[in-house]
Amino acid sequence: MSAEPRAVGAAVMGRESPSKLSVRGIAKRYGAADALLPMDLDVWPGEFLTVLGPSGSGKTTLLQLVAGLIEPSAGSLFIDGEDRTHTPVHQRGIGVVFQNYALFPHLTVRENVLFPLQMRRVPAPELKRRAAEALGMVGLGALEDRFPRELSGGQQQRVALARCLVYQPALILMDEPLGALDRKLREAMQMEIKRLHRETGATIIFVTHDQEEALALSDRILLMNHGRIEQIGTPQHIYEHPASLFAADFIGLSNVIQGRIGAGGVLETPDGALPLPPEAPRLSSGATAALVVRPEHVSLRPATPECAALRGRIVESVYAGSEFRLLVTLGSGTTIVARRSPGQAPLAIGDEVVLDWDAAQGRLLPA
Ligand SMILES: Nc1ncnc2c1ncn2[C@@H]1O[C@H](COP(=O)(O)OP(=O)(O)O)[C@@H](O)[C@H]1O
Ligand SMILES: [Mg+2]
Incomplete structure (x- = not known):
């Protein structure tokens, strides 16, 4: 490809500013196996991009390639428009935080945080100031003389964050950094990472297999599957317009109803003919397809004998605080799955119900 990388990046998204990171055709093979298929990607300055996907989909491989921890089998990558494909790790100006935060056990919190600065031969007065600043940012100023074994898992993770922030990298890579923490702590740390992102203005690429975490944190989500990009977009766009059944299934809870395209704009299913969304892609009559409907769009009411609509029976009802989750079998x-607020007339297990949704809220996908 002969095009100049900045121009390519800007043209792809119609943006003025050059991308922080441009990946062009980057790929990684191990023997005969593709860990990552050739990928193009632009990440914008200050963006929070989450790489989401199941285990083995290539998330860590992508991060290792960007960090320079492994050599690509093909392709190139550019940071601030400069070709960095073969630049060593420590010359890329990238901060990295991994799940096993690997603190030095024999060094105190402060010494752990100082370490990257000492490696970079930062002069002593500045060293002290920057370490204090980084520890302050993650709320660990008071614990700087402790050793890692004297800290909780969450505090250790904060030290790892401070150690990454201390040399003020403009690009930060995080590989499942919260994976080892329990739910409450993980949510608190998510807020903290969001705040640090706002305060530092750094570009962050964050890997997770947790879709809720991805929805909560990201400007954009890159959804990966089998070493390639399944879909990339804002959380809201992917949630509302999943490009595939995989995307619909992986992000949020989805109802998937299989059928065949019938005459007159309906999906013929064993449970009856369902209206197609007005903006549905044109599929030829007889083609198999799936209609995806999110639980919050399904409304339920008690069935009456003469009613011809989609019917089912409630088989499970789970109280989840702000809502009931009802399982209905057709x-x-x-x-x-449908959601129902506790304020609505109660429905019980065994009740016959009619299911209904605004056709425009459904998504039709080729099956
Ligand atoms: N060093 C390696 N040698 C051989 N295969 C590898 C190596 N690293 C990763 N893989 C394979 O590449 C694929 C992607 O792995 P990885 O990027 O770690 O996935 P993820 O982080 O999404 O779980 C997997 O099938 C994995 O087994
Ligand atoms: Mg991984």
Whole structure:
């Protein structure tokens, strides 16, 4: 490819500013196996991009390539428009935080944080100031004389964050940094990472397999599957317009109803004909397709004998604080999840119900 990388990056998104990171055709093979298929990607200055996908989908491989920890089998990458494909790790100006935060056990919190600065031969007065600043940012100023074994898991993770922030990298890579923490702590740390992102203005690429975490944190989500990009977009766009059944299934809870395109803009299913969304892609009559409907769009009401609409029976009801989650089985055996607020008329297990949704809220995908 002969095009100049900045121009390529800017043109792709119609943006003025050059990308922080441009990846062009980067790929990684191990023997005969593709860990990452050739990938193009632009990450914008100050963006929070989350790489989301199941285990083995290539997330860590992508991060290792960007960090310079492994050599690509093909392709190139550019940081601030400069070709960095073969630049050693420590010359890329990238901060890295991994799940196993690997603090030095024999060094105190402060010494752990100082370490990257000492490696970079930062003069002593500045060294002290920057370490204090980084520890202050993660709220660990008071614990700087402790050793890692004297800290909780969450505090250790904060030290790892401070150690990454201390040399003020403009690009930060995080590989499942919160994976080892329990839920409460993880949510608190998510807020902290968001705040640090705002305060530092750094570009962050954050890897997780947790879709809730991805939805909560990201400007954009890069959804990966089998070493390639399944979909990339804002959390809201992917949630509302999943490009595939994989995306619909991986992000948020989805109801998937399989059928065939029938005459007159309907999906023929064993449970009846369902209206297609007005903006549905044109599929030829007889083609198999799936209709995806999010639980919050499904409304339920008690069935009446003469009613011809989609019907089912409630088989499970789970109280989840702000809502009930109801499981409804259709005649064909297909199961649908619906949400219902505690304020609505109660429905019980065994009740026959009619299911309904605004056709425009459904997404039609080729099956
Ligand atoms: N050093 C390696 N040698 C051989 N195969 C590897 C190596 N690292 C990763 N892989 C393979 O590449 C694929 C992607 O791995 P990885 O990037 O670690 O996935 P993820 O981080 O999404 O779980 C997996 O199939 C994995 O087994
Ligand atoms: Mg991984």
